[in-house]
Amino acid sequence: MFAVYATAPSPDDPLAALEIGDRPEPEVPDGWVAVSVKAASLNMHDLWTLRGVGIKAERFPMILGCDGAGVLADGTEVVLHSVIGDPAWAGDETLDPTRTLLTEKHQGSFADTVIVPARNALPKPEGLSFAEAACMGTAWLTAYRMLFVKSGLRPGQTMLVQGASGGVSTALIELGKAAGLRVWVTGRTEEKRALATELGAHAVFESGARLPEKVDGVFETVGKATWSHSMRALKPGGIIVVSGSTSGPDPSADLQRLFFLQLRVVGSTMGTRDELADLLRFCDTAGIKPRIGAEMPFKQARDGFQQMLDGETAGKIVFTG
Known part of the structure; x- marks a missing residue:
């Protein structure tokens, strides 16, 4: 074959x-x-x-x-x-x-x-x-688990997606917008940031840019290139959900910031069969493509x-x- x-x-x-x-x-x-x-x-x-x-x-x-x-x-x-x-x-x-x-x-x-x-x-x-x-089975399921199973974020809160154009990132933007979160996104190029806006992001920023305010959660798939920015972007008590490290697996932990602001770092890998079934139903009923x-x-x-x-x-x- x-x-x-x-x-x-x-x-x-x-x-x-x-x-x-x-x-x-x-x-x-x-x-x-x-x-x-x-x-x-x-x-x-x-x-x-x-x-x-x-x-x-x-x-x-x-x-x-x-x-x-x-x-x-x-x-x-x-x-x-x-x-x-x-x-x-x-x-x-x-x-x-x-x-x-x-x-x-x-x-x-x-x-x-x-x-x-x-x-x-x-x-x-x-x-x-x-x-x-x-x-659906990998990128979108990974995004679904990060957002709805691991992050604990609620509608109305602010999420930051590091990276604007990859499969997981674009899924996070669409799912977050559909779930009623305020979606902020960083992107390396004007074209990538424009794509995030087209997908429903409420605000877009250059990679590493100072944000207008701290966010409730950051979604990380990039790793070393964005890690310090992700740590600085969080409110006290905020959460980073990590499912990848495409730019390298060895980010600085910034432990002083982690414990002093009581930040949380959570790993997330793929998702379960039941979560995929829920994702498919959600996309179908909400008309998400x-x-x-x-x-x-x-x-x-x-x-x-x-x-x-x-x-x-x-x-x-x-x-x-």
């Missing part, structure tokens, strides 16, 4: 490991289902896989793609949940020490067919296209990877069959 896959870990030149071609048809174990993929979205996780981060060398070649939407053999339209854990695990599956994502142990969604446990194929809302639904910055055929996947590598995103990058 046709697939977009990584041939081997390539830490310094990730696109050198990217291949577009044929891979074997998957076998479907008991309790799993085959999904005919109609659309799949690109995540930073796919670039990390190409670099060999979070995946053992013996797992290559590995079909890329955590997210997707498609059709089951009986015609049911579904959205993929990419967190795969121990079926016997009870509770939050993101805390299961044996959990894994598609592309870490199991082949991913950038292919004609992907197999997942039956519980990982959720019904697609009629109000979302396949391309829109394909954005994910921002798709670029949509292209799977055969042009290298172009999409290059855009993400260069930081030239304006929403989600989606591949279609």
Whole structure:
């Protein structure tokens, strides 16, 4: 079958490991289902896989793609949940020490067919296209968990999103606006800040700019480049929710500010199947549509990877069959 896959870990030149071609048809174990993929979205996780981060060398070649939407053999339209854990695990599956994502142990969604446990194929809302639904499983689910499960923020409070154009950031802007929060956003360029305004941000600022007032919560996916600004932006008792560190994993902790102002720093990773189901319902009932910055055929996947590598995103990058 046709697939977009990584041939081997390539830490310094990730696109050198990217291949577009044929891979074997998957076998479907008991309790799993085959999904005919109609659309799949690109995540930073796919670039990390190409670099060999979070995946053992013996797992290559590995079909890329955590997210997707498609059709089951009986015609049911579904959205993929990419967190795969121990079926016997009870509770939050993101805390299961044996959990894994598609592309870490199991082949991913950038292919004609992907197999997942039956519980990982959720019904697609009629109000979302396949391309829109394909954005939900990683970036949008991460944003949903950060905002509604981890932050504790209430409608009317002020949230700051560090970074204006990535998949998680654009999702946070749309979800925060729909939930009645005041959404502030930083962006490196005028184009990225304009995108945030278009998505519903109430105010936008240059990266590192002094804000008019302190905020109740900051949403961090950038890390080292924005960390000190995030710490300075918070009200006493405020919270930073962190789900990534694209600019580096070693921010200065600023411990004196942390304890003196009683700030809180909370980590957040992906989300649960139930949270994805809630996110899909919320988007459907509220009429929320994910921002798709670029949509292209799977055969042009290298172009999409290059855009993400260069930081030239304006929403989600989606591949279609």
